[in-house]
Amino acid sequence: MTDETTGAAGEAGGIAPDALRDETGHVSARWLDGLRDALRAGDIERLSALMEPLHSADAGDVIEALEQDERLALVTLLGDAFDYSALTEVDDAVRADLIEAIPNADIARGVAELDSDDAVFILEDIEPGDREEILNQLPAFERLSLKRSLDYPEDSAGRRMQTDFIAIPPFWTVGQTIDYLRADKDLPDEFYQIYVVDPGYRLLGTLSLDKFLRSKRDIRIADIMNADPLTVPAASDQEEAARTFERYDLVEVGVVDDAVRLVGVLTIDDIVDVIQEEATEDIQRMAGVGDEEISDSVFGALKSRLVWLCVNLVTAILASLVIGLFNATIEQMVALAALMPIVASMGGNAATQTMTVTVRALAMHELDRRKVMRLISREMIVGVVNGAVFAVLIGIVTTLRYGNPGLGAVIAMAMIINMFVAGSAGVLIPLLLNRLKADPAVASGTFVTTLTDVIGFFAFLSIAGLWFDLF
Structure with a gap:
């Protein structure tokens, strides 16, 4: 291996974006050569150093830049270190080819680490038999949560929602809520508002973080919450949900079932993807090319x-x-x-x-x-x-x-x-x-x-x- 290639690979192992991308914004050929050298050598440590710092969107671009056999080799060699959220950032055809080649047990381990919306995005296109086998290998709570999302219609808000959210009773104080948020390790990593529910998880109100953080510890949540929150029905089309976000300038909204029970949340990152998908779909339909992608055969x-x-x-x-x-x-x-x-x-x-x-x-x-x-x-x-x-x-x-x-x-x-x-x-x-x-x-x-x-x-x-x- 030449010094130049080694240098490129070492550069790519860092976080600097100029090492991964060339002047056109695509994955650098030198960076990709370093990755391919590591793949051919079966050097798992180097592969991890190259891929670990990447955002899932960048990892998706890398996967698409590789040949089909190289993609599978990358996933296989990285094993548990492979971030399956990268599969939500690739074309459908690329994802389908990879999922078909990866053992169900490995997929189960991978999706168990994902947010529920990303896990559903990957699972929804898998054959029902394989999907059931994968779900059966997950812990009971995660399995039931994913099955509930998958039961909603395709392209619905229920399919897009994330089932991890902060829900508290109305009689708590601000201080109790802060202590709860600090102590519980199973809460979402990122959230934009707190949801107030009754014992049956019917939504009573919402509390934005800015108002919450500016309130004193002894104030009751019921006294400062928004008692008339916007919600999105779980069975509604994702396009309708996107229009709600656009009209009311939302960053997060609760998703409710027919009984007005809170079942999940939609966040702005999900909706940006929806807007892009729907716009692309309309343009392609007007040209008569359906849902064709550049990776299609x-x-x-x-x-x-x-x-x-x-x-x-x-x-x-x-x-x-x-x-x-x-x-x-x-x-x-x-x-x-x-x-x-x-x-x-x-x-x-x-x-x-x-x-x-x-x-x-x-x-x-x-x-x-x-x-x-x-x-x-x-x-x-x-x-x-x-x-x-x-x-x-x-x-x-x-x-x-x-x-x-x-x-x-x-x-x-x-x-x-x-x-x-x-x-x-x-x-x-x-x-x-x-x-x-x-x-x-x-x-x-x-x-x-x-x-x-x-x-x-x-x-x-x-x-x-x-x-x-x-x-």
């Missing part, structure tokens, strides 16, 4: 894209059939074939702008009856005005290029019609799909593009045919 990428590409092929054939109806008109003036895509393309782009605004408003639950009518009328007006502006521009360009004012008038009229249709379709189609309980982020793009193509071609060629017949 070729087959996985094909499977996520083929369906909507097939739908697009069918809609493209529909647009070509419309063009076929006007073969005679196109033969009269070949310039029409060159100008047709301009009308369809402008309509498609305008519709996509409107559709994006509408889908986002639907996702954020920002539209009531009054706002819907305002949005529809606004987009129709914007469509007409945009159509008029670009009609003048394309009309002038067409007239100058082909020396035919009639052809300029034809494409100008078609542009106004298609831009109006684009603005209307971009808002009405997502609203209709949402009313039909279909996901507007998934299906809107295909229908809107098809409509603007068909209307654009039909309007342009129909007007052209009438123009030539009259003049």
Whole structure:
């Protein structure tokens, strides 16, 4: 081993971020070479020195940078020293491959050390039989707590919550609570507020740490708690929980079951992940790629894209059939074939702008009856005005290029019609799909593009045919 490599590995064993990351922010090739040398040598002490100082997010980046066999070797060699929270920071495909290769007994030891929300995140994608085997190897309290979280629907607040929290009775004083927090070793490492409950764990109130720490020791908790706290139902969608955090500027909120019993808490770090996941999901659905990730295999990428590409092929054939109806008109003036895509393309782009605004408003639950009518009328007006502006521009360009004012008038009229249709379709189609309980982020793009193509071609060629017949 060269001195340079040894130096890189030694550097990486420290906490300095500039040793782990290169100038682009990715895992340094020199650092990774040092790790690979330790893997090949089976040097567990060096591997521990390299990985132990890393935050779980950095450890996740390291795992993704390694090859598949290297990832398994890293986990196997580190054994109990491997931090399983790093698996919550990697792509789903990477995590699934690793979990499938790691013995269930090792997974059980790993998740036993995690916060409950991280443990659930790892366990929820494991096959039911293996998951049950892993849970049976955990202590009874942890097993029951994780099973309760896993019983909640996928993508619900109950799946995201952490089941470790500070709960106290209302008759305690500030002093008693401080003594309890100092003495009990099984409390969460980090918390932002204290929850006040009755003997049945029904939530009575909350107490923020700033108010708690500023109060004298002899004051009763019931006298200073917030008796009307915000809560999130455990069965509610995680997106609804994220909106609650956003609206009320929360850093932590209690999660309650149907009987208003406190069953867990959601913290801002969980919600940041939810917001990122939901935004990514909406963007990918609008592009027709499902939940694809960069670590997916070729087959996985094909499977996520083929369906909507097939739908697009069918809609493209529909647009070509419309063009076929006007073969005679196109033969009269070949310039029409060159100008047709301009009308369809402008309509498609305008519709996509409107559709994006509408889908986002639907996702954020920002539209009531009054706002819907305002949005529809606004987009129709914007469509007409945009159509008029670009009609003048394309009309002038067409007239100058082909020396035919009639052809300029034809494409100008078609542009106004298609831009109006684009603005209307971009808002009405997502609203209709949402009313039909279909996901507007998934299906809107295909229908809107098809409509603007068909209307654009039909309007342009129909007007052209009438123009030539009259003049």
